[in-house]
């Protein structure tokens with residue numbers, strides 16, 4: 763049984779719904795079905811969604827991957843599908859993941875910045891950039907928050923240094939400490 767890997771880029775045909783937390787609903791549905799089917803077909807890989815574009819990486823038995831790609835390429839939720847990588851491999855590299863989703867993008871943003879790209883346009887990736895994306899998906903941790911990817915580049919600019927919750931906590935702590943000091947000084 764021969765193994766292969768395949769990576770492609772595509773453009774979403776749906777308008778991303780704004781979500782505070784969690785995964786964009788269309789993408790969440792894709793992930794749910796993908797995880798169920800891929801686990802059954804022993805296909806592993808990762809999906810990145812940002813700036814209305816997809817980058818997907820698949821590994822598995824050649825026949826299973828080709829069959830899946832054939833299904834995916836006919837899916838009307840995306841268009842302009844460009845295959846970036848398609849080749850045999852010796853072994854799987856995404857153990858335990860039927861379809862890993864990369865929710866947070868700071869690493870990818872850093873990578874895009876380093877490549878002088880101001881938006882996520884995976885169809886323009888060369889081979890090295892493609893390998894780097896695969897590495898980022900493979901190495902990313904899913905322990906953190908799951909954040910929507912829509913407008914990921916602009917969202918990054920809106921990040922504050924101290925998150926709101928922590929800031930409020932700090933202010934409350936300062937007020938309590940100052941209050942305690944004032945109270946203590948009146949006891950002297």
Ligand SMILES: Cc1cc2nc3c(=O)[nH]c(=O)nc-3n(C[C@H](O)[C@H](O)[C@H](O)COP(=O)(O)O)c2cc1C
Nearest residue numbers: 792795796799800816818830833834837839840861
């Ligand atoms: C960007 C994108 C990625 C997808 N990835 C997968 C995938 O990895 N596995 C999968 O089974 N379906 C994937 N799908 C969904 C398939 O196109 C198809 O809807 C699905 O496999 C049908 O499964 P079902 O026959 O169990 O309903 C993807 C769709 C899109 C738009």
